[in-house]
Amino acid sequence: MVIGTLASHSALQIMRGAKDEGFKTLLVCDRKRKKFYERFKLADEYIIVNEFREMLNEDIQQKLIDKGVVMVPHGSFVEYVGAKNLLEFKVPIYGNKGVLEWESDRKKEQKWFKRAGVRVPREFKDPKDIDRLAIVKYEGAKGGMGYVLVKSEKEFQEKVKNFDREKMMIQEYIVGTRFYPHFFWSPLSDENELMGMDIRYEANADGLSRVPIDLPPTYVVTGNLPVVMRESLLPDVFDLADGVVRASQELFYPGLIGPYCLELVCTDKLELFLFEVSARIVAGTNVWIPGSPYTHLKHGKDISTGRRIAMEIKRAIEEHRLNQVIS
Amino acid sequence: MVIGTLASHSALQIMRGAKDEGFKTLLVCDRKRKKFYERFKLADEYIIVNEFREMLNEDIQQKLIDKGVVMVPHGSFVEYVGAKNLLEFKVPIYGNKGVLEWESDRKKEQKWFKRAGVRVPREFKDPKDIDRLAIVKYEGAKGGMGYVLVKSEKEFQEKVKNFDREKMMIQEYIVGTRFYPHFFWSPLSDENELMGMDIRYEANADGLSRVPIDLPPTYVVTGNLPVVMRESLLPDVFDLADGVVRASQELFYPGLIGPYCLELVCTDKLELFLFEVSARIVAGTNVWIPGSPYTHLKHGKDISTGRRIAMEIKRAIEEHRLNQVIS
Amino acid sequence: MVIGTLASHSALQIMRGAKDEGFKTLLVCDRKRKKFYERFKLADEYIIVNEFREMLNEDIQQKLIDKGVVMVPHGSFVEYVGAKNLLEFKVPIYGNKGVLEWESDRKKEQKWFKRAGVRVPREFKDPKDIDRLAIVKYEGAKGGMGYVLVKSEKEFQEKVKNFDREKMMIQEYIVGTRFYPHFFWSPLSDENELMGMDIRYEANADGLSRVPIDLPPTYVVTGNLPVVMRESLLPDVFDLADGVVRASQELFYPGLIGPYCLELVCTDKLELFLFEVSARIVAGTNVWIPGSPYTHLKHGKDISTGRRIAMEIKRAIEEHRLNQVIS
Numbered sequence: 001m002v003i004g005t006l007a008s009h010s011a012l013q014i015m016r017g018a019k020d021e022g023f024k025t026l027l028v029c030d031r032k033r034k035k036f037y038e039r040f041k042l043a044d045e046y047i048i049v050n051e052f053r054e055m056l057n058e059d060i061q062q063k064l065i066d067k068g069v070v071m072v073p074h075g076s077f078v079e080y081v082g083a084k085n086l087l088e089f090k091v092p093i094y095g096n097k098g099v100l101e102w103e104s105d106r107k108k109e110q111k112w113f114k115r116a117g118v119r120v121p122r123e124f125k126d127p128k129d130i131d132r133l134a135i136v137k138y139e140g141a142k143g144g145m146g147y148v149l150v151k152s153e154k155e156f157q158e159k160v161k162n163f164d165r166e167k168m169m170i171q172e173y174i175v176g177t178r179f180y181p182h183f184f185w186s187p188l189s190d191e192n193e194l195m196g197m198d199i200r201y202e203a204n205a206d207g208l209s210r211v212p213i214d215l216p217p218t219y220v221v222t223g224n225l226p227v228v229m230r231e232s233l234l235p236d237v238f239d240l241a242d243g244v245v246r247a248s249q250e251l252f253y254p255g256l257i258g259p260y261c262l263e264l265v266c267t268d269k270l271e272l273f274l275f276e277v278s279a280r281i282v283a284g285t286n287v288w289i290p291g292s293p294y295t296h297l298k299h300g301k302d303i304s305t306g307r308r309i310a311m312e313i314k315r316a317i318e319e320h321r322l323n324q325v326i327s
Numbered sequence: 328m329v330i331g332t333l334a335s336h337s338a339l340q341i342m343r344g345a346k347d348e349g350f351k352t353l354l355v356c357d358r359k360r361k362k363f364y365e366r367f368k369l370a371d372e373y374i375i376v377n378e379f380r381e382m383l384n385e386d387i388q389q390k391l392i393d394k395g396v397v398m399v400p401h402g403s404f405v406e407y408v409g410a411k412n413l414l415e416f417k418v419p420i421y422g423n424k425g426v427l428e429w430e431s432d433r434k435k436e437q438k439w440f441k442r443a444g445v446r447v448p449r450e451f452k453d454p455k456d457i458d459r460l461a462i463v464k465y466e467g468a469k470g471g472m473g474y475v476l477v478k479s480e481k482e483f484q485e486k487v488k489n490f491d492r493e494k495m496m497i498q499e500y501i502v503g504t505r506f507y508p509h510f511f512w513s514p515l516s517d518e519n520e521l522m523g524m525d526i527r528y529e530a531n532a533d534g535l536s537r538v539p540i541d542l543p544p545t546y547v548v549t550g551n552l553p554v555v556m557r558e559s560l561l562p563d564v565f566d567l568a569d570g571v572v573r574a575s576q577e578l579f580y581p582g583l584i585g586p587y588c589l590e591l592v593c594t595d596k597l598e599l600f601l602f603e604v605s606a607r608i609v610a611g612t613n614v615w616i617p618g619s620p621y622t623h624l625k626h627g628k629d630i631s632t633g634r635r636i637a638m639e640i641k642r643a644i645e646e647h648r649l650n651q652v653i654s
Numbered sequence: 655m656v657i658g659t660l661a662s663h664s665a666l667q668i669m670r671g672a673k674d675e676g677f678k679t680l681l682v683c684d685r686k687r688k689k690f691y692e693r694f695k696l697a698d699e700y701i702i703v704n705e706f707r708e709m710l711n712e713d714i715q716q717k718l719i720d721k722g723v724v725m726v727p728h729g730s731f732v733e734y735v736g737a738k739n740l741l742e743f744k745v746p747i748y749g750n751k752g753v754l755e756w757e758s759d760r761k762k763e764q765k766w767f768k769r770a771g772v773r774v775p776r777e778f779k780d781p782k783d784i785d786r787l788a789i790v791k792y793e794g795a796k797g798g799m800g801y802v803l804v805k806s807e808k809e810f811q812e813k814v815k816n817f818d819r820e821k822m823m824i825q826e827y828i829v830g831t832r833f834y835p836h837f838f839w840s841p842l843s844d845e846n847e848l849m850g851m852d853i854r855y856e857a858n859a860d861g862l863s864r865v866p867i868d869l870p871p872t873y874v875v876t877g878n879l880p881v882v883m884r885e886s887l888l889p890d891v892f893d894l895a896d897g898v899v900r901a902s903q904e905l906f907y908p909g910l911i912g913p914y915c916l917e918l919v920c921t922d923k924l925e926l927f928l929f930e931v932s933a934r935i936v937a938g939t940n941v942w943i944p945g946s947p948y949t950h951l952k953h954g955k956d957i958s959t960g961r962r963i964a965m966e967i968k969r970a971i972e973e974h975r976l977n978q979v980i981s
Contacts, residue, residue, distance in 0.1 A: 008886045012951045020954070036889035039845070040952050076886065133540055149538060175542065176530040177549045191366070197550075199528075201853075201881060202537075203830040203922040209536035209863035210856075210871060211803060213787055215829065217537060218922040222831045223851075223883040227528060228613045229550040232335045232403065235363035268530040268545040286882045289947035293616035297339045298367050300347070460867055476865060502869065503857040504876045518693070524877075526855075529864075536863035544864060554855060555940045556877045559662045559730065562690035595857040595872040620943035624666045625694050627674070 017306030052080035196292035198284030344633030379407035443570035523619035525611030662730035671960030706734035850946035852938030
């Protein structure tokens with residue numbers, strides 16, 4: 001079996017993890033990035049495309065199937081291919097490809113969180129209801145580009161002009177520290193594992209605070225910073241994670257499989273708010289290659305999320321349970 | 328011998344370190360956190376309590392003594408049990424339990440720093456003296472909750488109403504970068520070791536700077552970030568640490584034993600100010616599991632503070648010097 | 655052969671790397687820092703000086719030559735000895751000592767960047783031209799001390815009074831996230847390797863954003879924070895690095911050798927601006943001891959920049975190509 005992925009996001013980590021577990025690797029790569037990926041010598045084989053969407057082409061799908069590839073999806077994978085298109089993708093996908101539709105559709109996501117019984121920021125259905133600091137988010141916003149902060153309906157009307165209201169969410173902005181814990185739910189061991197945590201490093205918000213100028217902040221993810229959380233908050237985080245997994249199984253069986261990430265804010269009352277879930281490996285896991293404090297606590301050794309994926313596939317093969325981890 | 332601790336703060340790290348050095352582990356845990364700690368499979372045995380203060384009960388102390396447990400104290404341990412109660416605790420405690428009274432009593436702490444000859448922020452005995460930005464701190468403030476910034480007596484009177492002035496400290500607020508270097512003083516090797524450094528990640532101060540709103544910052548510790556310090560400042564940091572250890576030996580023999588943390592601010596003139604000492608393992612050490620740049624420089628391998636504690640106890644047993652590291 | 659360096663900056667890392675690769679080490683150290691360095695037991699031998707500039711003395715140079723030392727330069731090395739003096743230094747230096755003159759002379763540096771074809775912040779030759787936020791930088795400014803932000807000529811005239819205009823640069827201030835990727839160019843393997851990335855932790859800028867006071871920020875480097883970059887930006891970063899190396903070979907053969915660092919800002923349009931190059935090991939590499947996510951991806955194991963230097967010297971000796979890596 002070959003582990004494949006798309007040349008972006010966390011592809012290096014996925015391939016390194018695959019090789020560390022003895023798999024062959026394949027990279028679907030565009031022409032101009034090939035030189036970059038070759039520097040790391042992690043792909044045993046390349047399929048070169050002009051655009052990532054070509055991965056949907058019949059012939060490329062057939063090639064991947066013929067080579068026995070399991071594709072590992074990541075954020076760019078979902079973004080370029082589209083969650084809906086993925087449902088008709090014939091190549092075996094690691095994880096439950098149905099989940100990607102639930103994470104990329106904000107209405108479905110809200111239903112999911114409600115079922116999970118987790119604390120979420122208040123949502124304003126109508127701009128008229130905005131009575132505190134709120135963030136306006138777009139479905140499919142690329143890396144936080146286009147997020148806008150508003151304090152009132154008036155400010156909303158001024159700042160938000162060309163938006164498609166159907167694909168937009170207005171959410172209470174919770175002031176606090178951000179945490180993006182990376183989890184891994186294994187149907188093979190029936191366990192929820194904490195793999196690491198990061199903070200997103202965003203332009204220009206994380207640059208603005210250092211200069212005495214008055215500009216509206218933007219929230220484009222440019223990188224990630226490592227963080228650990230106060231240990232006394234971790235039981236709450238695991239309860240949240242368990243709730244999210246359980247609800248996913250109830251709403252779209254078999255639910256979440258493998259890596260996912262909770263996007264949390266912690267207030268100064270030590271209350272955690274969940275504002276989004278990423279239902280696949282997140283780029284923040286790149287800060288914890290080859291391992292994190294949390295994987296060391298649990299396993300006594302370094303395990304990145306990329307490697308954890310490969311370990312899971314390997315075990316599934318050995319135990320003839322591949323159907324439980326791919327779709 | 329069994330290494331035990333209380334189920335919070337840095338308990339996972341302490342137990343992982345103990346197991347890595349071949350010890351059995353015991354966790355005093357409350358009912359609702361048990362599920363969380365079981366996920367990590369680090370405790371060989373649990374003593375379940377309803378409240379952490381029950382650890383002071385005669386029967387639980389006897390149970391711990393019968394099982395041959397050495398308890399490793401941490402921040403939550405001191406907070407829940409109380410530094411004074413600890414003095415009458417009969418179970419062997421790793422480190423000098425007398426020191427915990429010195430770190431939790433601000434007046435004793437100031438005396439200690441004076442003896443150490445270190446540079447500290449100016450203290451304002453009377454609110455009338457406030458002539459620059461100052462921070463008002465509470466004895467036993469939980470995770471920075473309730474710290475208040477004031478610029479003048481007037482602002483103090485407005486903001487600080489219900490405080491107990493006896494248990495409060497008004498301290499000059501030094502603007503600069505914060506560093507929390509983690510040290511380990513070993514009476515066995517007669518050495519002061521630098522184990523790592525962190526920055527506290529605080530709500531809502533570390534969230535506020537990213538949004539254009541005007542709210543008073545609060546300083547509740549929610550997590551920790553890794554950091555390294557300019558190498559040319561490290562000799563000063565070690566001098567500080569040596570002074571603090573030496574003064575502790577003079578004031579309350581045998582003084583500090585094992586892990587402790589200096590809370591420093593570095594100004595843009597590269598002057599270091601000491602504003603607090605934690606006289607036991609700090610939660611910031613969790614960012615450097617399994618090891619830090621500094622432990623790698625010294626030992627050529629990964630050593631967390633939790634593991635360093637276990638190494639020290641092991642050596643003390645082998646050299647029949649346990650009395651030098653427990654109290 | 656003995657690997658030597660000066661007792662500051664990244665000396666611990668350089669010596670640890672040397673020892674890990676089996677070299678003997680020598681440290682040129684001032685009297686008052688000796689105690690500090692001895693704690694780490696990394697120097698096999700010390701040459702004690704009163705001032706680092708004494709390293710230029712004939713007798714000390716002869717001693718270093720007699721002992722077969724290759725000196726590894728770092729930021730403090732260049733600062734204390736002077737890039738020009740280094741050119742007449744007779745002791746073998748790791749890397750191309752000519753490059754240090756190019757990085758410390760802003761005019762030469764600008765010529766270098768232009769040849770590399772990289773995107774740089776706009777430079778204002780005349781204060782009259784300042785039409786946006788700009789930063790005024792000094793040649794040889796120590797750790798960012800003395801950098802000043804201005805928005806207009808008027809503000810420039812007010813704030814910048816005693817500056818020597820000849821040694822000053824007025825540069826557009828790009829708002830965004832900062833990244834300091836650490837590279838290693840090996841003439842032996844003909845490869846550009848990414849070793850890690852950091853963010854500088856600066857006083858008082860990184861303290862000011864947390865308190866509600868209005869003070870002008872300063873940018874004195876006091877430490878470093880680890881960071882990883884969005885994978886889709888890395889091909890651009892490598893293109894930049896390749897351009898900088900190629901231009902260095904064209905302008906001052908053999909150009910850059912070994913470790914160097916790009917100082918980048920990433921805007922919310924995901925455009926990267928290069929604002930400086932450090933043509934030797936930077937202190938930010940200290941965050942990635944013993945290794946980084948990037949070295950793990952490439953090599954499958956931990957390699958610090960200090961160790962990478964020692965690996966390169968070792969290979970050069972084995973392949974009789976020392977002349978390609980020292981000068």
